[in-house]
């Protein structure tokens with residue numbers, strides 16, 4: 001997936017979280033922005049990625065020791081982050097906006113043939129080859145995911161409207 005696709009899916013995930021947590025309307029832009037930011041972070045393990053270029057101090061040693069789509073793309077790391085967040089920033093919804101963007105990136109990379117090492121340090125890669133990075137299929141699937149993320153918090157209202 002391209003960086004732009006990751007960013008837009010992350011932003012939609014941030015919106016969805018804001019809607020689900022009944023965040024006040026003025027906080028929506030913050031959640032959307034943090035979701036988009038979180039969605040760029042997993043690729044810090046790749047020096048040429050957007051995140052890798054912004055924070056080379058992290059990306060250079062990471063790319064020395066770990067392969068791309070390894071530890072930073074794993075559920076293991078996400079669980080570790082949740083533990084840290086609950087310890088240091090308990091019940092702060094905004095920090096979960098970063099996390100949901102982060103998770104959206106891992107999920108999106110799982111839709112490509114290369115997959116991710118979801119259960120790092122286990123070596124197996126998990127992925128469904130639905131998307132080839134940069135082709136029209138990617139835009140179509142990204143559009144579906146974004147629409148789903150934006151509409152899902154309102155699914156009850158949408159069902160009511162459809163049923164009349």
Ligand SMILES: [Zn+2]
Nearest residue numbers: 042043069109
């Ligand atoms: Zn990635």
